[in-house]
Amino acid sequence: MVFDMHLNSLRNASVRTLWEDDVHPHYIMRRYAEFTASLVHLNVEYGDGQEASPDGGKTQLHFEDLLRSNTSIFVEELLLDHFSDLIKFVKTRASEDLSSNTEKPITVSDVEPLVKDFASRWKAAIELMHKDVITSFSNFLCGMDILRAALTQLLLYYTRLSDCVKRVVGGSVLNKDLVSISSIMYEIRKYSRTF
Numbered sequence: 001m002v003f004d005m006h007l008n009s010l011r012n013a014s015v016r017t018l019w020e021d022d023v024h025p026h027y028i029m030r031r032y033a034e035f036t037a038s039l040v041h042l043n044v045e046y047g048d049g050q051e052a053s054p055d056g057g058k059t060q061l062h063f064e065d066l067l068r069s070n071t072s073i074f075v076e077e078l079l080l081d082h083f084s085d086l087i088k089f090v091k092t093r094a095s096e097d098l099s100s101n102t103e104k105p106i107t108v109s110d111v112e113p114l115v116k117d118f119a120s121r122w123k124a125a126i127e128l129m130h131k132d133v134i135t136s137f138s139n140f141l142c143g144m145d146i147l148r149a150a151l152t153q154l155l156l157y158y159t160r161l162s163d164c165v166k167r168v169v170g171g172s173v174l175n176k177d178l179v180s181i182s183s184i185m186y187e188i189r190k191y192s193r194t195f
Contacts, residue, residue: 006035025138037063067142075150078132082125083154086114090157094164108170115165115177118158122179123187126151130191144192151188158184 013028025033039051040060080087093106129150137143162178165171 003039006031030138071146071149074136074146075153078129078150079154079157081132082129083118083157086118086161087157089114090160090164094160106164106168108168108173111161111165111168111171112174112177114161115174118161119177119179122184126154126187126191148188148192151191155181155184155188 036051037060043051089111093110096106130147133143133147133150137146158179159181162181165174165178
């Protein structure tokens with residue numbers, strides 16, 4: 001009955017009244033995708049229904065894999081928009097062995113701008129990331145997962161920076177500027193509840 005209602009609504013739809021100038025997927029496309037995904041998910045074990053086939057589960061897994069890989073790409077791009085210097089430093093230098101005789105060991109002057117920049121604007125940047133995710137994803141559950149992944153990845157990057165600062169000779173002068181991990185985790189929990 002629901003399937004027939006959907007088919008009838010498509011047959012009776014007026015294309016002229018459906019136009020929307022928006023960045024989100026069109027609501028009809030979302031409804032179709034969610035309806036089709038529901039049919040595949042419900043019928044994959046039984047092999048019945050017009051949309052299901054023995055490969056229905058493989059199709060669903062394929063799209064779940066695409067979502068995971070594209071989520072990772074989106075998360076990295078989102079973080080680079082707001083914390084590019086921190087991420088570049090963590091990826092290139094934070095894991096250096098400070099006791100080895102490298103050409104140029106990490107100094108307080110290398111990490112101080114990163115620590116102070118993060119301390120001055122991390123909450124505002126998280127708010128901007130939250131707004132980016134809300135405007136980019138019309139499915140709030142998916143958006144919530146992506147925001148949580150981005151904030152978790154940010155926490156990992158900042159933890160690596162913080163650990164590096166603690167290993168730098170004289171790095172203790174920056175302790176007053178380091179944001180505590182518990183403060184960041186509190187913000188993550190706050191955004192997870194209010195998305």
